Amino acid sequence: LNMRDIYTRINNLRRQVFSAVANLAYEDRDLSEIVEIPFEILPGEIASIRESVFLERAILGERIRAALGLDIQPAREHISITTGIDEIVKGENYYKAPLINIIKFACHQCPEKLIKVTDMCQGCIAHPCTEVCPKNAVDIVNGKSFIDQDNCIKCGRCVTACPYNAIIKMERPCAAVCGMDAISSDEYGRADIDEDKCVGCGMCLTHCPFGAIVDKAQLFQTITAIKSDTPVYAAVAPAVAGQFGNGITMEQLKVALRELGFTDVLDVAVGADLCTIQEAHDFLENVPAEIPFLATSCCPSWSGMAEKLFPELQGHISMALTPMTLTGMVLKEQHPGCKVAFIGPCAAKKIEATRENIRPYIDFVLTFEEVIGMFDSRGIDPKKVEVDENEAATGSSAGRNFAVSGGVANAVVQVISRLEPEREMKIANADGLANCRKLLQAAKQGKYDGYLLEGMGCPGGCVGGAGTMISLTKGNNAVAKTTKEAPYENPLDSEYSDYLRIVEENQGTDSESAK
Numbered sequence: 061l062n063m064r065d066i067y068t069r070i071n072n073l074r075r076q077v078f079s080a081v082a083n084l085a086y087e088d089r090d091l092s093e094i095v096e097i098p099f100e101i102l103p104g105e106i107a108s109i110r111e112s113v114f115l116e117r118a119i120l121g122e123r124i125r126a127a128l129g130l131d132i133q134p135a136r137e138h139i140s141i142t143t144g145i146d147e148i149v150k151g152e153n154y155y156k157a158p159l160i161n162i163i164k165f166a167c168h169q170c171p172e173k174l175i176k177v178t179d180m181c182q183g184c185i186a187h188p189c190t191e192v193c194p195k196n197a198v199d200i201v202n203g204k205s206f207i208d209q210d211n212c213i214k215c216g217r218c219v220t221a222c223p224y225n226a227i228i229k230m231e232r233p234c235a236a237v238c239g240m241d242a243i244s245s246d247e248y249g250r251a252d253i254d255e256d257k258c259v260g261c262g263m264c265l266t267h268c269p270f271g272a273i274v275d276k277a278q279l280f281q282t283i284t285a286i287k288s289d290t291p292v293y294a295a296v297a298p299a300v301a302g303q304f305g306n307g308i309t310m311e312q313l314k315v316a317l318r319e320l321g322f323t324d325v326l327d328v329a330v331g332a333d334l335c336t337i338q339e340a341h342d343f344l345e346n347v348p349a350e351i352p353f354l355a356t357s358c359c360p361s362w363s364g365m366a367e368k369l370f371p372e373l374q375g376h377i378s379m380a381l382t383p384m385t386l387t388g389m390v391l392k393e394q395h396p397g398c399k400v401a402f403i404g405p406c407a408a409k410k411i412e413a414t415r416e417n418i419r420p421y422i423d424f425v426l427t428f429e430e431v432i433g434m435f436d437s438r439g440i441d442p443k444k445v446e447v448d449e450n451e452a453a454t455g456s457s458a459g460r461n462f463a464v465s466g467g468v469a470n471a472v473v474q475v476i477s478r479l480e481p482e483r484e485m486k487i488a489n490a491d492g493l494a495n496c497r498k499l500l501q502a503a504k505q506g507k508y509d510g511y512l513l514e515g516m517g518c519p520g521g522c523v524g525g526a527g528t529m530i531s532l533t534k535g536n537n538a539v540a541k542t543t544k545e546a547p548y549e550n551p552l553d554s555e556y557s558d559y560l561r562i563v564e565e566n567q568g569t570d571s572e573s574a575k
Contacts, residue, residue: 063233063267064524065531069109070271071429076101077120078279078433081127085283086437091145094124119166119271126274127430129281132161148280159260159275159410160253166272167250170232173214177205180226189218189227234264234273239493239517240365259364261493261517262407262526275407275526279434282401282424286321290399292423294322295387297404298329298455299463299522302538303428303529304435304442310453310542316442317403320434323395328404329455331387332358332462332471333551334560338380339468340475343512344483351376352509355500356468358382360412361517362496370500381563383462384409388421390559399423403431405463405525408517427527456554457546463539465491465521469514475551489514491521 080097083089098117107113121141122132128148133139183203190198190205197211198218205227207218219227234251235243242257243264251272253264265273286292294317296310304313314325335358343354357363357378366377381389388400401424402409413422426434435442458474461467469487476483488511490499496515503513518524523535530538548554 063269065533067529070269071529073101073109073120073271074123074429075433075436077123077127078277078430079436080433081124081277081279082283082434082437085280086287091148092142094121094128094145095141097121097124115165119163122163122166123274126161127277127279129155129276129278131156132163132274135165149284155276155278155410155414157411157414158253158255158258159407160258160262160265161274161276162251162253163272163274164246164248164250166270168270168272169245169249170234170251171230172232172235172245174209174230175207175212175214175216175219176228176230177207178226178228180224181205181222182224182226184223186223188221188223192217192221233267233269237263237267239263239495239497240368257368259361259368259493259517260408260411261361263493263518265407266526275410277430278410278424278426279430282426283321283434285399285401285423290397291323291395292321292399292401293391293395294325295328295331295384295391295400295402295422296325297384297402297406297463297522298327298332298460298539298542299405299525299528299535300403300428301460301463301542302534303405304432308442309447311447312442312445314453315445315447316435316440317431319440319445320431320438322401323398326387326391327453327455327460328383328387328402329459329462329546330390330554330556331381331383331385332459332468333456333554334386334390334556334563335380335383335462336458336468336471336475336551337554337557337560338563339378339472339512340479342378342380343472344476344480347512348510352506353503353511353513354378355503355513355515356380356472358462358468359408359515359517359522360406361408361493362515364408364411365493365496365517366500366515369497370504373500373504376503382412383459384412385418385421386559386563389563390556392421393559393562401426403428405522405528406518407526427525429527429529432529453542453545453547454555455546456551457543457549458551459554460539460543460546463522464536465489465516466514467521468516469512471551472512474549478550478552486511487514488512489516491516491524492519493517 098120110116181204195211197208240257242254246252355377384402403426410425413425458471466489473485490496520532524532
């Protein structure tokens with residue numbers, strides 16, 4: 061169990077902010093009223109979370125700006141919370157980088173790495189901590205262990221050697237979970253994100269115990285579109301299972317989303333089926349004739365990591381469009397002139413949707429966490445909606461299983477086993493960007509020739525994404541249940557398979573469209 065699996069007061073604050081912003085949009089309140097929201101969420105004059113209620117509200121104000129899609133403001137200048145507010149109503153400004161932001165005055169200035177002796181030191185005679193230190197940085201002072209920080213290299217040997225667990229290794233939580241090594245310290249010791257390295261996975265924001273890291277949202281813009289005359293369709297990712305409450309079915313969720321104002325809903329498992337078929341064909345056509353191995357394309361933080369750190373392997377990433385994009389393409393083909401909002405577990409999908417060749421198919425990206433705020437604002441409980449008996453879920457069991465680590469590769473194998481039963485398939489997968497980097501490094505060295513490689517940027521796969529609301533274990537169990545309930549098993553049996561012809565006509569095999 062880690063902090064990611066626990067619903068904390070930070071999660072609750074985020075949810076309240078999303079609900080407040082949703083209310084702002086649904087009720088046509090004047091945008092200047094955002095100055096009142098911090099007081100509505102944190103009333104009174106006594107601090108309940110931090111040392112000052114003024115600091116609490118200031119931080120909350122920045123969270124509200126991020127939820128509206130606006131930039132975080134620096135503390136060094138006197139700027140109103142409403143600065144730039146008019147920008148959010150402009151369609152061409154739905155999203156502007158950077159996605160992941162640090163509210164500097166909320167940062168605890170955690171040490172990057174520190175080996176520290178605690179009060180649990182018993183002053184033992186053996187002193188194993190001093191014996192194992194390769195730099196003689198550990199000494200005994202007044203009978204207790206003492207670490208010379210100038211000489212300590214943070215190897216952690218003393219930590220494991222202490223029989224009383226009296227020595228601990230402290231590391232900035234956000235940096236510890238960043239698989240891109242994108243987080244360091246600024247001149248004041250506060251966390252700082254290197255945008256050239258960041259791929260937007262969002263793991264840092266889920267692991268900051270002080271709630272200092274936020275991502276931008278498109279709640280206001282999505283609701284504004286919903287209230288217009290343009291139909292807005294929701295494309296919901298397979299990882300949705302269990303996110304809105306135990307036992308809630310996809311059929312119930314579809315009805316609840318229509319009550320929010322969406323015209324209708326399509327399972328992204330449909331797009332996952334199409335992605336699977338495309339990746340299967342990519343593998344059969346290119347491995348080993350053109351390339352030694354093929355890597356899947358559906359996770360944007362995985363493909364973004366490959367693009368930044370392994371540019372020489374870009375030709376080894378499948379040219380298949382992602383499930384999100386393919387689902388959006390299906391909806392736009394079925395309903396010309398509509399808008400599409402992807403609803404999923406992933407922060408990085410917000411970056412994917414900003415790509416010029418993806419924008420025609422995906423207009424908005426919302427996380428499950430943000431949509432829960434929408435439900436709260438309207439008083440809608442998906443458990444209590446009435447489902448029409450004709451309401452049916454779609455997508456194969458393989459497509460629904462895209463949500464978990466290993467699911468994409470297994471789906472591709474399932475398709476290939478029907479297309480070329482005699483073909484021997486070798487697969488390898490990794491989840492979490494640090495492990496994904498190791499996988500690609502090994503592949504670069506020739507250890508995975510002939511393989512299909514699957515990478516998922518979040519630990520556990522999409523069910524562990526930054527926009528999820530339940531533990532990884534619960535998410536896995538819920539996906540397993542919906543997988544068993546799928547109307548068919550093999551993606552090749554999808555009633556939407558004909559749309560691949562449209563994909564080929566409109567997009568060809570443009571590999572950049574897959575990222």
